[in-house]
Amino acid sequence: MADQEVKALVFDVFGTVVDWRTSVAAEVDALAAEKGWSLDGTEFAMRWRAKYFPSMLPVRRGEAPYRRLDDLHRESLRAVLTEFGVSLDEAELEHLNKVWHRLHPWPDSVPGLTRLKKKFILATMSNGNVSLMVNMAKFAGLPWDMILGAEPARNYKPEPVVYLTGADWLDLDPSQILMTAAHNGDLQAARDLGFKTAFILRPTEYGPTQDKDNKAESDWEYITESMEELADKLGA
Amino acid sequence: MADQEVKALVFDVFGTVVDWRTSVAAEVDALAAEKGWSLDGTEFAMRWRAKYFPSMLPVRRGEAPYRRLDDLHRESLRAVLTEFGVSLDEAELEHLNKVWHRLHPWPDSVPGLTRLKKKFILATMSNGNVSLMVNMAKFAGLPWDMILGAEPARNYKPEPVVYLTGADWLDLDPSQILMTAAHNGDLQAARDLGFKTAFILRPTEYGPTQDKDNKAESDWEYITESMEELADKLGA
Numbered sequence: 001m002a003d004q005e006v007k008a009l010v011f012d013v014f015g016t017v018v019d020w021r022t023s024v025a026a027e028v029d030a031l032a033a034e035k036g037w038s039l040d041g042t043e044f045a046m047r048w049r050a051k052y053f054p055s056m057l058p059v060r061r062g063e064a065p066y067r068r069l070d071d072l073h074r075e076s077l078r079a080v081l082t083e084f085g086v087s088l089d090e091a092e093l094e095h096l097n098k099v100w101h102r103l104h105p106w107p108d109s110v111p112g113l114t115r116l117k118k119k120f121i122l123a124t125m126s127n128g129n130v131s132l133m134v135n136m137a138k139f140a141g142l143p144w145d146m147i148l149g150a151e152p153a154r155n156y157k158p159e160p161v162v163y164l165t166g167a168d169w170l171d172l173d174p175s176q177i178l179m180t181a182a183h184n185g186d187l188q189a190a191r192d193l194g195f196k197t198a199f200i201l202r203p204t205e206y207g208p209t210q211d212k213d214n215k216a217e218s219d220w221e222y223i224t225e226s227m228e229e230l231a232d233k234l235g236a
Numbered sequence: 237m238a239d240q241e242v243k244a245l246v247f248d249v250f251g252t253v254v255d256w257r258t259s260v261a262a263e264v265d266a267l268a269a270e271k272g273w274s275l276d277g278t279e280f281a282m283r284w285r286a287k288y289f290p291s292m293l294p295v296r297r298g299e300a301p302y303r304r305l306d307d308l309h310r311e312s313l314r315a316v317l318t319e320f321g322v323s324l325d326e327a328e329l330e331h332l333n334k335v336w337h338r339l340h341p342w343p344d345s346v347p348g349l350t351r352l353k354k355k356f357i358l359a360t361m362s363n364g365n366v367s368l369m370v371n372m373a374k375f376a377g378l379p380w381d382m383i384l385g386a387e388p389a390r391n392y393k394p395e396p397v398v399y400l401t402g403a404d405w406l407d408l409d410p411s412q413i414l415m416t417a418a419h420n421g422d423l424q425a426a427r428d429l430g431f432k433t434a435f436i437l438r439p440t441e442y443g444p445t446q447d448k449d450n451k452a453e454s455d456w457e458y459i460t461e462s463m464e465e466l467a468d469k470l471g472a
Contacts, residue, residue, distance in 0.1 A: 171367035
């Protein structure tokens, strides 16, 4: 079914649609100013995010039951606060943990997605849990038709079950779905299952010295520098 | 948590948001004209829908594994075609089965939901499967934030797991969620679990001689005659 027409676009979100680094850094800097902490919000954001992949591994390996990303984020946040030698009460910690529900989109994301939505089904294919994705969509104005990804599959990307549960729920063959991401590894995992692929270059996701995903590392079906360029290429 | 502020509205869809009877009848009448069948589209629609509740019972009773509503509808459609003494080839049958993805909204649904979406999270809480709900939303312009209901829970309303899985995925207490339906039984099942409830009167869902759900049968938190009246009452 390699020549099937694309009916749906599914999106990685953290880094691809929203700029987590500057969004988290800004809230941490504001909190640090309020608390009189001497720390750098960007460094805090990077250290928090560095715990993201390791935190999912026990679930991916089947060594731990699925827990949603909000819960993994909270555990990582406690560790980062300790590393920086600062503390928060439970309500403050809960509020800061939900900063991942309040991430700002890249400037091209909402205009591009709004165009794409007129022609295609748009769904998330993120490791974020459903409430995280729904709240972020309300906050950032992201026009998803559906939230797919980790929670429906009770596992984490790049495990195949996550992508395949999404295709199954849309009742589409993977070849009818375009996986869109700023990360080559995510696209390769989807391509291995028969999905079509689109790369969006996000060269500052990890800051000015980003040393990965600075270019398309394979012949993805679409290679673009913005969501609007993707809309152009798809005639949306 | 009885006094929690409502954050999300979840909706029954068939009958509450869309008018399945006239939508299905119109497509069946058009098909009958094309095929030279002598049958009444409305009667066909009513007979098809009459198989809906019984078709879900084996799943609800745990006697059969979950199968999505598209599959139950297809089985029921085969039976109705036989009852009317007509037949379709597989492609035609598949197309007609998907008429449930092409249902037209009541006139107040899109304007009301569009207003409500600015203030609340809006999700389906339907027995329709995800692709049915997503395709219908694209067809009818229904602005859902999320599709919840039968498929995420792999069971059918009014089983508690369906409502509770939705609340869990939204990470809300049931008291923060307003279940909206034209059916008293659906609201009672949700209220029993702690959801708030809104009744929308749809006195012609089953046609001019409708003999059930012609009025609110309990003191639902909101009792209205349209989605726009609900938006008024909720200050949206």
